[in-house]
Amino acid sequence: MVGAGNVGATAAQEIARRDYADVVLVDIKEGLPQGKALDLNEAGPVLGYEPTIVGTNSYEESAGSDVVVITAGLPRSPGMSRDDLVTTNEKIVGSVTEQAVAASPDAILIIVSNPLDAMCHVSRTVSGWSRQRVFGMAGILDTARFRTFIAWETGASAKDVTAMVLGGHGDQMVPVVSATAVGGIPLRKLVSDERIEQMVERTRKGGGEIVDHLGTSAWYAPGAAAAQMVDAVLLDQKRVLPCTAYLEGEYGIDGLYIGVPAKLGAGGIEEIVELDLTDDERAELGRSADAVREVVGVLGTS
Ligand SMILES: NC(=O)c1ccc[n+]([C@@H]2O[C@H](COP(=O)([O-])OP(=O)(O)OC[C@H]3O[C@@H](n4cnc5c(N)ncnc54)[C@H](O)[C@@H]3O)[C@@H](O)[C@H]2O)c1
Numbered sequence: 001m002v003g004a005g006n007v008g009a010t011a012a013q014e015i016a017r018r019d020y021a022d023v024v025l026v027d028i029k030e031g032l033p034q035g036k037a038l039d040l041n042e043a044g045p046v047l048g049y050e051p052t053i054v055g056t057n058s059y060e061e062s063a064g065s066d067v068v069v070i071t072a073g074l075p076r077s078p079g080m081s082r083d084d085l086v087t088t089n090e091k092i093v094g095s096v097t098e099q100a101v102a103a104s105p106d107a108i109l110i111i112v113s114n115p116l117d118a119m120c121h122v123s124r125t126v127s128g129w130s131r132q133r134v135f136g137m138a139g140i141l142d143t144a145r146f147r148t149f150i151a152w153e154t155g156a157s158a159k160d161v162t163a164m165v166l167g168g169h170g171d172q173m174v175p176v177v178s179a180t181a182v183g184g185i186p187l188r189k190l191v192s193d194e195r196i197e198q199m200v201e202r203t204r205k206g207g208g209e210i211v212d213h214l215g216t217s218a219w220y221a222p223g224a225a226a227a228q229m230v231d232a233v234l235l236d237q238k239r240v241l242p243c244t245a246y247l248e249g250e251y252g253i254d255g256l257y258i259g260v261p262a263k264l265g266a267g268g269i270e271e272i273v274e275l276d277l278t279d280d281e282r283a284e285l286g287r288s289a290d291a292v293r294e295v296v297g298v299l300g301t302s
Helices: 006-018 032-047 082-103 116-127 139-154 193-204 206-214 220-234 279-297
Strands: 023-026 053-056 067-070 108-111 134-136 239-248 254-265 268-272
Touching: 006 023, 006 032, 006 220, 023 032, 032 053, 067 082, 067 220, 082 108, 082 116, 108 116, 108 220, 116 134, 116 239, 116 254, 116 279, 134 254, 134 268, 139 193, 139 220, 139 239, 139 254, 193 206, 220 239, 220 254, 239 268, 254 279
Parallel strands: 023 053, 067 108, 108 134
Antiparallel strands: 134 239, 239 254, 254 268
8 A cells, every 4th residue: 555644544444444455654754654554453353354554664564466556646725626637646656666576576456546537647657558457437336436326325225226327536436317217116116216317416526525524535435445456456346436547449548548347356347347438428438538638648657
């Protein structure tokens, strides 16, 4: 776990609680990864887990990792968009990718740092690895937000809400209403178009809503979402989850990282799943791709 801040430490704890994998927290801040790792180890007897959790300022102890999750970089402050982070985080993500892949040449890279889609490009360019092995986490989080709002609206369990949010991890993301159901019943049969539109908007601005409350970005749901991707890879689960994947013609998009459903297993992204989108949803995905291309266009590394 590169970056032992809010998201990195939360994802580390989620993974530790599963009790099947050791975790190394790497951060540039001296004392931070060491202190958090010690605290996480000491939670083990209470919570009933005992993997080895190590905190360090170097990559040596992470050598030979099966999965590297990159959460290093600045989070948003109030009034900032994710794209405002691009210049600073490009340098950080480029440098940590270089060091992480040197230490763990057979790993799979899961990127979390923002602006997410652009940071995936940075990591792929720097590593030179295949698209199967470099991808990002955003869609599980965005979809979880949409599912939460739908569960509250319908009074159903969030567990029975199925949904998929695609597109870039920004305000132009595309909650796919045609693929959203509660207990198998299409959302449009249960909730008015007006309420659906409000939930879609709240999902799109879901990250900002939390930044406005906290003064920094979310970490519980992002950390849990990153851990779910780690599970899918390390346990070869073949889960179909929304992932930020490099498209080569799928959905009519070529040469761009963007959120789409993908089958995740031991090989990383094993298949990109193409949903039947309505014309409106396809047009929205195209607009979201344009917004991602703009940010990718300012990168120095890609
Ligand atoms: N993809 C998503 O859905 C999603 C969700 C939430 C947050 N994020 C992003 O994840 C990133 C981390 O967020 P956070 O809330 O954990 O921030 P944070 O500030 O709590 O933690 C970031 C950590 O990165 C470390 N760091 C900075 N430069 C480093 C380097 N060169 N090497 C190693 N570590 C370095 C910092 O010391 C800090 O501990 C941000 O960019 C944020 O925007 C993405």
